[in-house]
Amino acid sequence: MELFDLPPQQGQRLEAETHHGVFGGLPARLSAALHTPEIGDLVLQLLDRGWRQGQLAARIGALPSGADPIADIRALLEGFLEQVPPDARWREEKRERAQLKASAAIEQPATEESRQAWLARIRDDLGVRRSAPREPARRTRPACALCGQESSYFVTREVRLCDGCVEQLTTGALQLPNVG
Numbered sequence: 001m002e003l004f005d006l007p008p009q010q011g012q013r014l015e016a017e018t019h020h021g022v023f024g025g026l027p028a029r030l031s032a033a034l035h036t037p038e039i040g041d042l043v044l045q046l047l048d049r050g051w052r053q054g055q056l057a058a059r060i061g062a063l064p065s066g067a068d069p070i071a072d073i074r075a076l077l078e079g080f081l082e083q084v085p086p087d088a089r090w091r092e093e094k095r096e097r098a099q100l101k102a103s104a105a106i107e108q109p110a111t112e113e114s115r116q117a118w119l120a121r122i123r124d125d126l127g128v129r130r131s132a133p134r135e136p137a138r139r140t141r142p143a144c145a146l147c148g149q150e151s152s153y154f155v156t157r158e159v160r161l162c163d164g165c166v167e168q169l170t171t172g173a174l175q176l177p178n179v180g
């Protein structure tokens with residue numbers, strides 16, 4: 001939002017041309033009633049902020065007619081003071097769109113980069129997995145059912161034990177796994 005620190009121009013009725021540009025679409029009596037310093041102030045502040053006469057005129061013209069049109073128009077104009085003028089809002093949105101586009105363009109190579117990183121990682125994993133089975137292949141006897149080391153004792157077809165575990169079984173420090 002742009003802030004303007006211009007001193008408020010007080011007590012200025014709009015020049016006839018400006019007044020007509022903003023209020024010319026209204027009934028003549030209402031337009032004349034709006035030609036006051038108070039309304040002129042509001043309009044000048046809005047024009048200073050970047051509103052254009054036509055933008056104000058279009059919005060004033062779109063107001064539904066109420067019991068107190070002057071109060072309605074004053075409230076409408078005062079409300080515009082809180083808003084970013086349409087042109088500035090449009091520029092802001094345009095800048096945001098451009099930023100989004102730019103950041104999307106920056107992300108594109110990063111995405112490709114991370115894709116390559118993933119591929120490299122997957123290739124590494126495959127390499128590890130491919131070489132992994134060679135190690136257990138060196139084992140001559142099945143693994144001990146309790147500790148996984150090379151077994152030297154046959155218990156059942158599924159269960160083998162190593163020297164160390166058999167030792168501990170005999171001392172009662174270990175229990176045989178429940179074999180079904």
Ligand SMILES: [Zn+2]
Nearest residue numbers: 144147162165
């Ligand atoms: Zn063992």
